[in-house]
Amino acid sequence: MKTTNNTILITGGATGIGLELAKQFIAQNNTVIICGRREEKLSEAKKILPNLITKKCNISDLKQRQDLFNFCIDNYPNINVLINNAGIQREINFLKGEQNYLNGDNEVSINLDACFHLTALFIPHFLKQREASIINVSSGLGLVPLIITPIYSATKAALHSFSISLRKQLLETNIQVFEIIPPIVDTDLDRGARDKRGQTDKGISAEKVAKESIEAISNNKFEIPIGIVKVLRIGSRISPKLFLKIINKKSRFGN
Numbered sequence: 001m002k003t004t005n006n007t008i009l010i011t012g013g014a015t016g017i018g019l020e021l022a023k024q025f026i027a028q029n030n031t032v033i034i035c036g037r038r039e040e041k042l043s044e045a046k047k048i049l050p051n052l053i054t055k056k057c058n059i060s061d062l063k064q065r066q067d068l069f070n071f072c073i074d075n076y077p078n079i080n081v082l083i084n085n086a087g088i089q090r091e092i093n094f095l096k097g098e099q100n101y102l103n104g105d106n107e108v109s110i111n112l113d114a115c116f117h118l119t120a121l122f123i124p125h126f127l128k129q130r131e132a133s134i135i136n137v138s139s140g141l142g143l144v145p146l147i148i149t150p151i152y153s154a155t156k157a158a159l160h161s162f163s164i165s166l167r168k169q170l171l172e173t174n175i176q177v178f179e180i181i182p183p184i185v186d187t188d189l190d191r192g193a194r195d196k197r198g199q200t201d202k203g204i205s206a207e208k209v210a211k212e213s214i215e216a217i218s219n220n221k222f223e224i225p226i227g228i229v230k231v232l233r234i235g236s237r238i239s240p241k242l243f244l245k246i247i248n249k250k251s252r253f254g255n
């Protein structure tokens with residue numbers, strides 16, 4: 001994919017990996033639209049990047065997704081890149097009978113439904129562009145689950161699978177499908193829970209993730225394992241039990 005002169009929507013682009021992608025894509029002369037739920041985070045991002053276009057949107061809501069799509073194509077008809085980046089992560093213990101996983105904003109609607117729906121909305125528009133791309137941000141935990149975040153890990157495994165199918169379905173078209181697979185990244189994703197469980201490994205910077213991703217995208221590498229995920233991807237195929245243990249070693253499921 002050419003990485004200049006695109007018009008790009010990044011869901012959840014006001015913080016973390018999304019914000020870094022926004023910064024680096026703007027630096028390469030792209031028009032970038034971001035969305036998120038928190039107005040103050042959108043404003044902070046706009047202060048850092050005055051050219052950024054922001055739109056308040058909760059992507060777990062079907063109507064708001066449709067409005068976001070309409071906003072993009074009505075105001076920025078050249079839009080040709082969708083980055084499905086927004087995500088949340090929760091610890092859920094089924095043994096404790098936690099059944100509230102589908103209440104309110106939840107991982108299935110944000111990490112998955114929204115990606116499927118936005119993809120379906122944008123494809124007809126993208127088919128009319130000269131070049132277009134859909135870029136999904138999954139996770140190393142989609143390859144090997146973190147057992148204390150079972151639904152999060154399952155949504156990322158599903159997004160990985162979806163990316164493979166979508167890439168094949170769109171193979172003969174002008175739309176390319178990329179998947180960024182980050183390791184632990186130092187962002188606010190589930191920071192509270194990470195701190196509570198005493199996780200000392202804060203991970204690599206979002207800046208590094210964005211840089212490696214854009215470089216790979218520019219070289220048409222469609223599946224993009226970042227940092228240590230390169231090892232995880234191969235290792236988990238050769239020795240799945242060992243890598244399940246390694247990923248979960250600090251939790252009570254590590255044995």
Ligand SMILES: NC(=O)c1ccc[n+]([C@@H]2O[C@H](COP(=O)([O-])OP(=O)(O)OC[C@H]3O[C@@H](n4cnc5c(N)ncnc54)[C@H](OP(=O)(O)O)[C@@H]3O)[C@@H](O)[C@H]2O)c1
Pocket residue numbers: 011012013014015016017018035036037038039041057058059060085086087088105110137138139140181182183184185186187188189190203206
């Ligand atoms: N950090 C890691 O270790 C790591 C590792 C692998 C993969 N990832 C993936 O990377 C992506 C970005 O996460 P991050 O690490 O950069 O964390 P982050 O800073 O928390 O970013 C997530 C963004 O998603 C937005 N978001 C969440 N729910 C939303 C909703 N319903 N509607 C619209 N926006 C929503 C958040 O904004 P609002 O709260 O304002 O809506 C936030 O800006 C996620 O898909 C995550 O799963 C992260």
